[in-house]
Amino acid sequence: MYQLKVNDSYNFEVERNADDLLLNKTVVEADIRHINAGIYHIIEGNQSYNLDVVSFNRADKTAEIKVNANTYTIAAKDQFDVLLDKLGLSSLNNTRISEIKAPMPGMVLKVFAIEGQDVKKGDNLFVLEAMKMENIIKAPADVVIKKIKIKAGEKVEKGQILIEF
Helix, strand or coil: CEEEEECCCEEEEEEEECCEEEECCEECCEEEEEEECCEEEEEECCEEEEEEEEEEECCCCEEEEEECCEEEEEEEEEHHHHHHHHHCCHHHHCCCCCEEECCCCEEEEEECCCCCCEECCCCEEEEEEECCEEEEEECCCCEECCEECCCCCCEECCCCEEEEC
16 A cells, blocks of 8 residues: 655555555556556556656655656655654654764865755765775765865864764
8 A cells, every 4th residue: 555645735545456456445447558668658448648757766755757748746655654654753764964973083185065065965075085095975865064174184083073964
């Protein structure tokens, strides 16, 4: 069972029961054909639809699809997400990251980030040389840099706060 939210406005419940597809507990009689990677053709009733999966994020359970000429954003929740919501535990998945600490002693070779910059998860923040190896430290989440406490050429100790978000 999945709960789908389309364009942050419309809610649907989708379930697979044996060979049937249920939409809001009603069986959907549709002929669905996979054409190519991310491209489908659907015939339901007397209507024909061309569906193209524009983007798909398995981790976030989100997708953007284009049906004929219309684009839709879909967010899905499985039965476990729904249970966490009911128990009030869903906010525990959203970890707050407030700083980056030095993972090991070393020397800062280069700093890519600047204070006040919006960075995306995976963006390069700085290069830390440790044990004759260069380590590129990346942003752990989408954050805004509040304070940079390091400069190129500076030595750091393990656990030292280097950047605050």
